Amino acid sequence: APEQDLAGLRMLVTAGGTREPIDPVRYLGNRSSGRQGAAVAAAAALRGAKVVLLAANIDESVLAGVRELAGVRIVPVGTAAELEEAARAAAAGARAIVMAAAVADYRIAAPADHKIRKEDAPGQAPTLTLVENPDILVGLVRDRIADQIIVGFAAETVESEDELLERGLRKLARKGVDLLAVNAVGWETGFESGENELLVLDADGHVVTRTAGSKRQVADRLLDAVREELRDDLT
Numbered sequence: 001a002p003e004q005d006l007a008g009l010r011m012l013v014t015a016g017g018t019r020e021p022i023d024p025v026r027y028l029g030n031r032s033s034g035r036q037g038a039a040v041a042a043a044a045a046l047r048g049a050k051v052v053l054l055a056a057n058i059d060e061s062v063l064a065g066v067r068e069l070a071g072v073r074i075v076p077v078g079t080a081a082e083l084e085e086a087a088r089a090a091a092a093g094a095r096a097i098v099m100a101a102a103v104a105d106y107r108i109a110a111p112a113d114h115k116i117r118k119e120d121a122p123g124q125a126p127t128l129t130l131v132e133n134p135d136i137l138v139g140l141v142r143d144r145i146a147d148q149i150i151v152g153f154a155a156e157t158v159e160s161e162d163e164l165l166e167r168g169l170r171k172l173a174r175k176g177v178d179l180l181a182v183n184a185v186g187w188e189t190g191f192e193s194g195e196n197e198l199l200v201l202d203a204d205g206h207v208v209t210r211t212a213g214s215k216r217q218v219a220d221r222l223l224d225a226v227r228e229e230l231r232d233d234l235t
């Protein structure tokens, strides 16, 4: 068993990707598998933390390994609004928050209450009107409790590592988090794979960790950075 260096730490972890309904049978979604966030929850529990994992549309095959761990409670959520409500409820009891979920920036303004059928408007492609979702992470930072460590994620499509760092620094300033985990994503990398590469920035914009490997290994290095932020006052 790994060292219990997070013993008793109450954590909130979000993972997966939200789905925003278009009608009762369709949604706007994203390609997040939830693997990285689930790996953070599992690694934290194995180090002694008590974790609430808000799981947005994560496949059971990804959750199976987490479900058997004593230290994790899994709460399923669907939309960004559901994720926000559950995150607010759980945040007050969490010393550390890791927001790994891919939250939809927009939702459908008025989802149809019946299936949209093409025979109802032949030859007329429908127009989807979107409205912006609240930034859950920014809300949690605004309402943070004393000594809470808040970690955001930034998945970016970039041309170079310089651009990745630059986008990370700008996101850090916008979100006000203690740590930002930045990774490059694209058609081939990041989302569905078992491997990941992360840069972790602290609130001053310093790169505190640069790590690559399995999502579990990466999760442990990220948790090392969280542990470091907590200093020695872990109780």
Ligand code: C5P
Residues within 6 Å of the ligand: 080, 099, 100, 101, 102, 103, 104, 105, 133, 134, 135, 136, 137, 138, 151, 152, 153, 154, 155, 171
């Ligand atoms: O701005 P961007 O979506 O790249 O920010 C990513 C970070 O912000 C992630 O930690 C994600 O969970 C969080 N986020 C959020 N609410 C949103 C959008 C993103 O909490 N509406």
